[in-house]
Structures are given as C-alpha cells and as structure tokens.
Amino acid sequence: MTDSNAQALVVVAHGSHLNPDxxxxxxxxxxxxxxxxxxxxxxxxxxxxxxxxREVLRTVEADEVYVVPLFISEGYFTxxxxxxxxxxxxxxxxxWDSDGLSADSATLAAGDVEKTVHYCGxxxxxxxxxxxxxxxAESVTGDPDVGPEFGFAVVGHGTERNENSAKAIEYxxxxxxxxxxxDEVQALYMDEEPEVDDVTDYFxxxxxxxxxxxVSDGFHTQEDIPEDMGLTDDYQLGYDVxxxxxxxxxxxxxxxGTEALTADVVLERSAExxxxxGDAVERVRxxxxxxxxxx
Amino acid sequence: xxxxxxxxxFVDAVADGPIACDGLHSEAGPDGYxxxxxxxxxxxxxxxxxxxxxADHERLLDNWWTWHRAGDGSRRAFLRWVESADSRPVxxxxxxxxxxxxxxxxxxxxxxxxxxxxxxxxxxxxxxxDDIDVPTADLAAFEEPLDLRxxxxxxxxxxxxxxxxxxxxxxxxxxxxxxxxxCVEAVEIAYPATVANWxxxxxxxxxxxxxxxxxxxxxxxxxxxxxxxxxxxxxxxxAACVDSQCLKxxxxxxxxxxxxxxxxxxxxxxxxxxxxxxVAAARRWTTLEREDERTYEFTLTPSEKEQVExxxxxxxxxxxxxxxxxxxxxxxxxxxxxxxRAKRMDEEGNLCGxxxxxxxxxxxxxxxx
Numbered sequence: 001m002t003d004s005n006a007q008a009l010v011v012v013a014h015g016s017h018l019n020p021d022x023x024x025x026x027x028x029x030x031x032x033x034x035x036x037x038x039x040x041x042x043x044x045x046x047x048x049x050x051x052x053x054r055e056v057l058r059t060v061e062a063d064e065v066y067v068v069p070l071f072i073s074e075g076y077f078t079x080x081x082x083x084x085x086x087x088x089x090x091x092x093x094x095x096w097d098s099d100g101l102s103a104d105s106a107t108l109a110a111g112d113v114e115k116t117v118h119y120c121g122x123x124x125x126x127x128x129x130x131x132x133x134x135x136x137a138e139s140v141t142g143d144p145d146v147g148p149e150f151g152f153a154v155v156g157h158g159t160e161r162n163e164n165s166a167k168a169i170e171y172x173x174x175x176x177x178x179x180x181x182x183d184e185v186q187a188l189y190m191d192e193e194p195e196v197d198d199v200t201d202y203f204x205x206x207x208x209x210x211x212x213x214x215v216s217d218g219f220h221t222q223e224d225i226p227e228d229m230g231l232t233d234d235y236q237l238g239y240d241v242x243x244x245x246x247x248x249x250x251x252x253x254x255x256x257g258t259e260a261l262t263a264d265v266v267l268e269r270s271a272e273x274x275x276x277x278g279d280a281v282e283r284v285r286x287x288x289x290x291x292x293x294x295x
Numbered sequence: 296x297x298x299x300x301x302x303x304x305f306v307d308a309v310a311d312g313p314i315a316c317d318g319l320h321s322e323a324g325p326d327g328y329x330x331x332x333x334x335x336x337x338x339x340x341x342x343x344x345x346x347x348x349x350a351d352h353e354r355l356l357d358n359w360w361t362w363h364r365a366g367d368g369s370r371r372a373f374l375r376w377v378e379s380a381d382s383r384p385v386x387x388x389x390x391x392x393x394x395x396x397x398x399x400x401x402x403x404x405x406x407x408x409x410x411x412x413x414x415x416x417x418x419x420x421x422x423x424x425d426d427i428d429v430p431t432a433d434l435a436a437f438e439e440p441l442d443l444r445x446x447x448x449x450x451x452x453x454x455x456x457x458x459x460x461x462x463x464x465x466x467x468x469x470x471x472x473x474x475x476x477x478c479v480e481a482v483e484i485a486y487p488a489t490v491a492n493w494x495x496x497x498x499x500x501x502x503x504x505x506x507x508x509x510x511x512x513x514x515x516x517x518x519x520x521x522x523x524x525x526x527x528x529x530x531x532x533x534a535a536c537v538d539s540q541c542l543k544x545x546x547x548x549x550x551x552x553x554x555x556x557x558x559x560x561x562x563x564x565x566x567x568x569x570x571x572x573x574v575a576a577a578r579r580w581t582t583l584e585r586e587d588e589r590t591y592e593f594t595l596t597p598s599e600k601e602q603v604e605x606x607x608x609x610x611x612x613x614x615x616x617x618x619x620x621x622x623x624x625x626x627x628x629x630x631x632x633x634x635x636r637a638k639r640m641d642e643e644g645n646l647c648g649x650x651x652x653x654x655x656x657x658x659x660x661x662x663x664x
Contacts, residue, residue, distance in 0.1 A: 017457040017572055020448045027444060048571050050459045051487035054504075055567075058491040059483060061368070080514060112502055 006062035008041040013070040015046030025257045032263035036280040053085035066270040072124030073165040087111030100164040105273030118273040123265040130175040137209040140253040147181035151203035155212040158189035197228045200246040215257035260288035301360040319355040369494035401542040402464040419478035420471035437470040440481035489564035504568035523581045532557040593647040602626035
C-alpha cells in the first residue's frame with residue numbers, strides 16, 4: 001500500500017567485504033533517525049554490502065525518497081558511483097551546483113522504481129559536521145568544555161585520490177579555528193604535507209585532539225594513523241588515550257562518523273533536500289548528547 | 296467482535312468495488328449484494344442478509360480481511376506465499392495454519408500459525424532451518440527484526456559474512472511473535488532485497504543485468520573487469536555463484552542471448568546481476584588472466600600429484616576443518632601437507648625447486664600480495 005505522502009530516508013555508505021564494522025555508523029545513524037518516527041521508512045544501502053546501491057530503492061515503499069550519502073567529500077563516489085548504481089539516469093553533477101563543498105540536493109527519477117529521489121550532498125561537507133568533530137573531541141577527552149590549552153587536528157586522506165577530500169578537511173579546520181575554542185587547529189593528511197606522521201611538529205599545545213574525518217573505523221583510522229603518529233608500534237596491541245608522543249599528549253578519537261551526533265547531519269541533509277523532519281533535528285541532538293557523568 | 300469488525304470492513308469494501316479473494320467473490324449491484332463462495336452463490340441480498348451469510352463463512356471472511364489489510368505489493372505476495380495461499384483452499388489452509396505451517400527461504404525457516412480462535416491474525420517465527428527441531432527454550436530469543444542485524448554479520452565460527460546469501464547463516468536463535476510486517480522486515484535483514492526481487496520475478500518484471508553490461512558499467516579500479524574473457528566468466532560463476540557458495544538462484548548470464556552453462560541454483564529468490572563481491576573478485580581474476588601461460592616441469596610421485604589435487608579440492612570445498620588431525624589418509628591433512636612441503640618445496644617456497652619466473656632475480660615471489 002503506497003501512501004503518496006510517505007517519505008523514506010535511505011542512508012547510503014561504502015561498506016566492506018572485509019570489515020564487519022564498516023557499515024555500523026550507517027546502521028546506527030539510521031536507527032537513531034528511525035526512532036524519531038519522522039520517516040515512514042529508514043533504510044541503508046551499500047556499495048560493498050547488502051542491500052546494494054543497485055537494489056536498495058526497490059526495498060522502499062514510500063514514493064518520496066531522500067538519499068543521503070554517508071561519505072566525507074564530494075567526488076568519485078557521490079558524483080559517479082552512487083547516482084549510477086541508484087540508476088538516477090538524469091543525474092548531472094551540475095545539479096548540485098557545487099564548488100566541491102556546497103552540494104545540496106537534486107530531485108531525480110530512478111530507472112527501476114517509480115519514485116521521486118532527492119539525492120542529497122554528502123554528510124562530510126555539511127556545516128554541522130564541524131559540530132560533530134568538536135563533539136568527538138568532547139567524547140574522547142570526556143570533557144564537554146575541552147578547548148583551552150588544547151590543539152585540534154582534523155585528519156584526512158589528502159588530495160591523492162580526490163581534490164575535494166582536502167577541501168572538506170580545510171573547511172572544517174577553518175571553521176573550528178574561527179570559533180576560537182581551541183588554542184590551535186591544523187589540517188593534516190595521510191598522503192601529503194602537512195603529514196599526520198609529524199603531528200607534534202605542528203602544535204605548541206601539550207594536549208592535541210586528533211580526529212580523522214572518516215566515516216567509519218577501519219584500516220586507515222585503526223591501523224595506519226595510530227602507527228603513523230607513533231601512538232603504537234603495532235596497532236594490534238592498541239594504544240592509550242591519551243598517548244604520550246614527543247612530550248605531547250595525543251587524544252586520538254578515531255573516525256568522526258562513528259560519533260552519534262552524525263545522525264543529526266544526515267537528518268539535516270534530508271531536511272534541506274525537502275524532507276519534512278518536524279522537530280527531529282532537536283530531538284536527535286538531544287538524544288545524541290553526552291550523558292552527564294553520574295557521581 | 297472481530298467478525299463484526301471484519302463484516303463492517305467488508306460492507307465498506309464491497310461498496311467501493313467487487314471483491315475477489317481466494318474463492319470469496321462479492322459485488323454490490325442495484326438488486327443488492329451477490330456473494331459466491333466455493334460451495335454456493337447468493338444474489339439479491341440486503342445488508343443484513345449479507346452479514347448473516349458472512350457470519351456463516353467465518354474463515355473466508357477472515358482470510359479476505361487478512362489480505363485486505365496487507366495492502367498490495369511484495370509484502371502481501373510474500374506472506375501469501377509463506378502459507379501457500381495461492382494454491383491451497385481457505386478451509387484446508389486454515390486447518391493447517393491452526394497447527395502451523397513452516398516454509399524455507401534460503402536457510403531461514405519461516406513458521407506461521409494462527410494466534411487464536413476468533414481471529415485469523417497470524418504470528419510468524421524465524422529461525423535457522425537447522426534449528427527446526429531444536430526446542431525453543433534452547434535457542435537465543437530475539438525480540439525484534441533489528442536484533443538480527445548484528446548476528447547475521449557472522450557465521451557460527453565468528454567469521455564475517457560479506458555475502459548475506461552465502462549458506463553460512465548463524466544458528467542457535469529464534470525471532471518469534473512477529474506480525475506480517477515485522478516478518479518481512481526480518482527476512483529482509485537476513486536476506487536483503489530478496490523479497491523485492493522475488494516479487495518482481497513473480498510478476499514477470501525482474502530486471503536482469505547480465506555480466507557484460509555489469510562489466511561495462513564499472514569504473515575506477517573495477518573498470519578492467521570487462522576485459523575478463525567469456526570462458527573465465529563461467530569459472531567465476533562456478534567459483535562464487537553455485538548453491539554451495541550463494542543461495543540466490545543466478546538468473547544472469549554472460550549476455551541476454553548467451554547464458555552460462557554453470558548451474559544457476561535452485562533457491563526461491565533470484566540473483567539479478569553479479570554482486571559486488573563477484574565484481575571485486577573478478578577484478579583480481581582479470582589481472583591474473585592477463586598472465587601468459589608457461590610450461591613448468593615438476594617431479595612428483597603419482598600420490599603426490601593426487602595429493603595436490605586433494606588439497607585444491609578440499610580448500611575449494613571449504614572442508615579443511617573437517618579433516619581430522621590424525622587422518623593421514625586424507626591428502627589435505629595438515630601432517631600430510633607439511634610432509635609434502637618439507638619434501639617438495641625449497642626455502643623460497645618454490646614447488647620442486649622450480650622458480651616461478653627464471654628471468655627474474657626475485658625467486659621468492661610468494662608473498663607479493
């Protein structure tokens with residue numbers, strides 16, 4: 001039974017054939033939004049898992065579908081792979097009219113279902129992602145007022161694979177810097193200068209929060225970055241938080257996309273695409289807020 | 296009371312148009328209502344007579360009510376399939392439903408039964424087909440469909456399952472007390488998109504994307520997949536798509552007019568295009584198929600040749616764990632294999648000391664993943 005007013009949210013993400021946790025953020029954020037009840041259906045679809053991007057739309061009953069990519073930047077996946085696999089045949093990247101950071105949404109038909117698809121920009125470039133980065137710093141330090149006497153490093157892949165990836169890192173680093181909350185803010189990269197390997201060279205502050213702008217934890221965030229920064233010689237042995245490196249304390253947060261507040265960004269993306277989300281943004285923010293420590 | 300509510304709904308529905316459901320037909324005309332059941336036909340009924348007649352056909356009315364509320368589309372069709380509603384008359388079906396009906400969807404056992412005496416409300420229970428005879432109390436009880444999501448990611452040995460339709464669904468659990476909607480939701484968590492594709496196939500509009508089109512669509516690191524030779528695609532299907540590896544019934548071929556000879560499988564739900572796992576593996580095979588063949592000479596005893604074949608067979612069959620520690624009569628036994636390695640492989644790991652590429656300085660080329 002299709003309801004012409006029914007709306008569905010589809011969170012699309014990369015997923016993995018090797019790592020069972022890769023899809024966890026997409027599923028968790030979908031659960032958070034599902035519980036608000038503002039969508040008749042909330043589903044997830046994956047490039048590497050099931051339901052696949054090719055088949056996720058046919059699992060949806062609603063006629064209006066808001067697709068939000070749980071990806072960090074505009075680029076190959078959001079501009080080519082996802083629209084192609086969802087069969088958004090009329091898609092043209094110009095419909096986002098974006099400078100690499102400003103994608104909003106495009107309304108399209110899909111080739112295999114009779115639905116209206118609102119294809120939204122990725123979560124990573126949304127302005128609210130800055131709040132999630134800061135929340136991640138609060139979570140990892142356990143201090144809701146963290147900032148003074150702390151440095152903040154936003155870590156990304158770099159431009160090797162995608163120029164817009166670095167743009168997103170710079171964008172959020174600038175926004176965090178403008179807030180003046182942290183003593184120092186620096187964008188760092190895995191495969192180009194300034195490199196995350198040299199993290200302590202870029203900060204005066206003794207304490208440095210390091211947050212990778214990645215959707216989920218995996219090879220890069222759990223193995224490469226901790227080893228590159230010298231938090232551990234062998235990722236399998238784990239690392240301390242904070243960990244002492246060259247006279248600094250590194251508070252390594254892991255992938256920002258695992259932070260519960262990311263659900264808010266997904267929701268905001270869909271709302272900007274035209275979804276009726278009522279007061280769910282406030283409710284999700286409330287729900288994902290850190291619980292005050294009990295005495 | 297349920298029957299009255301059902302009759303109210305029936306009277307409303309027949310006013311909107313003729314009803315035809317599993318042997319119950321009814322229409323509202325200028326001369327009153329007509330009703331046809333498997334056993335009789337009445338015409339010119341007023342509403343009171345219609346209600347009286349419906350009261351005499353409790354099961355037909357209940358059956359209509361059940362499917363009337365299930366809406367249209369894949370969910371309704373699937374739930375009807377679960378209880379063979381298209382092929383079994385209502386009376387007989389309700390008799391069996393009172394006892395419970397169990398059907399299989401891949402490795403899922405779907406059990407449906409009526410909840411009570413006055414109502415045809417069904418309750419569904421899912422569990423692994425291997426657990427059908429396990430006492431309910433011995434199974435971990437899940438409460439809602441989403442509870443299945445995490446467990447379905449791992450097989451019984453705790454290994455990640457990248458392919459949901461691989462025949463390694465975990466056992467030892469049950470998810471009961473489900474209504475129809477939650478039943479389908481849970482089935483879709485265990486086997487995503489299978490209900491939607493099954494329904495499309497049933498309706499005659501399954502959109503199949505064959506190998507060639509799938510290969511041509513790929514970009515980035517998968518762009519090379521379209522180079523994979525036609526004959527290798529058979530091997531891909533044999534490697535990854537037969538029932539021992541995936542329970543979807545493969546409906547795609549090399550091309551629309553060029554099917555594969557490899558068995559597509561027997562399962563109820565179709566596979567409509569090469570999946571991401573197959574495409575990712577095919578990328579590796581495409582690279583490997585670029586190599587030219589060479590002739591090597593290895594010296595082995597007849598038993599050693601057969602042992603090599605046994606090892607390949609055992610690994611391909613996923614049966615290495617089944618070989619007992621001391622069963623040295625099995626070629627793929629660990630001691631037997633270690634003996635073969637000690638005897639026939641040199642320090643660089645070359646079989647019979649035969650280097651892979653005699654023109655290369657690096658003769659230890661077994662670790663270059």
